[in-house]
Amino acid sequence: MDQKNETDQKSEKGISRRSFVGSAVTAAGITLVPRHVLGGRGYMAPSDKLNIAAVGAGGMGHNNINHCAEAGENIVALCDVDEKRAARSFEKYPNAPRHKDFRKMLEKQKDIDAVIVATPDHAHTLVAMAAMQLGKHVYVQKPMTRTVGEARKLTEAARKYKVATQMGNQGHSMDGVRIVSEWIWDGAIGPVHEVHIFTNRPVWPGQGFGRPKDTPPVPETLDWDLWLAGSPSRPYHPSYAPHDWRAWRDFGAGALGDMGCHLMDTPFSALKLKYPIAVQASRAEMVVENRKRFVNTETFPIASTVHYTFPAREGMPEVKLHWYDGGIIPERPDELEPERPMDFGDGGGAIFYGEKGKIVCGTYGDSPRIIPESKMREYKRPEKTLKRIRGTHEQNWIEACKGGEPATSNFDYSGPFTETVVMGNLAVLFPGQKLLWDGDNMRVTNLPEANDYVMAKYREGWGLGS
Secondary structure (H helix, E strand, O other), X not given: OOOOOOOOOOOOXXXXXXXXXXXXXXXXXXXXXXXXXXXXXXXXXXXXXXXXXXXOOOOHHHHHHHHHHHOOOEEEEEEXXXXXXXXXXXXXXXXXXXXXXXXXXXXXXXXXXXXXXXXXXXHHHHHHHHHHHOOOEEEEOOOOOOOHHHHHHHHHHHHHHOXXXXXXXXXXXXXXXXXXXXXXXXXXXXXXXXXXXXXOOOOOOOOOOOOOOOOOOOXXXXXXXXXHOOOOOOOOOOOOOOOOHHHEOOOOOHHHHHHHHHHOHHHHXXXXXXXXXXXXXXXXXXXXXXXXXXXXXXXXXXXXXXXXXXXXXXXXXXXXXXXEEOOOOOOOOOOOXXXXXXXXXXXXXXXXXXXXXXXXXXXXXXXXXXXXHHHHHHOOOOOOOOOOOOXXXXXXXXXXXXXXXXXXXXXXXXXXXXXXXXHHHHHHOOOOOOEEEEOOOOEEOOOHHHHHHOOOOOOOOOOOOO
């Protein structure tokens, strides 16, 4: 049910070893033992096809399913609370059993090896945790979670249950993030002390306003109670589902959750970041009834800035990362040619400030350039030192599920990364207050009340299990 219409990647089918292995063991008189008996929980022989289920079969979920099917895997179950939203997937994969409640699907279908989680953000943790506890591999759309605490729990669960994981920030399988990393590590612009990141999001209506007062009927094709999952109960309204849930704190993660997991990915990788030590934010509020401003805790603001401070690490100096959304943009670099717009891709971009120059790039680290262009032409590019990803982001995860190397955005990487991204949303609740952050212990050390927002709270009947 992820709404963003993201860039598809070229699908490339893997080469099956089934016929070769089958002939060899038959000739040798060897009896094949089922993969789960041989390898234990979560084990998958490379020659096998994955049996994949999807929770959230519309929007980006539909694309994720297609990429897995195009890679030759089996789509064995589709789960969605909105029949209309999931109709394309239901029609395209008529042999896959349909479900509304992911808990019943996981209980009933024992043939599932791996699960795509493409629901709105508020259900990501609930679905992924339930799947991993049963030894299922998981592909979770970005942002991995809405809160810092949920990201930590999923990261720890992936290690505990020894499953293959991937967050759906597909740019991490593209070349841009690797090119920028290689340039920075090569010293192309010297030590980096600042990065400015900006996006034109939010582009969905409703952000910045209060809760709607009218209560229209729930569409017949939607199970509203299941859509709410663990979030507090409230009447249905089209301002929430199916399209605009990103605006609401109970359901989404705002502009940071939508685009931060793309735009912040390249600096997070290239600068070898982990947890920030301080975060400070500001926000714009709407003027509402009677021309009075109010602090809106229902939705994310119409615009915000977030300033992260990261400590020195691995020979790199302390660095400040600045986030801008809602149309706010950083100061134009002097080195940027007058004819070049301040839009490096998909309504935003990133600017790296080094001691010897600046690099600009697009949403996924794409189209990176040293500025001005004269310096780019002078620069001798280094040899490739980072492995490039073959095929789609989903195929990279599939290979990990079958015993290959960990997926490129597995939870050991994307967990701490997500914690950093959504830490910005926590800071937005306390504008102007610098939050001192102990990342290892997930605590704000100078403002105790901020810790109430580190972990999500679920309504009765919903939880993460043991």
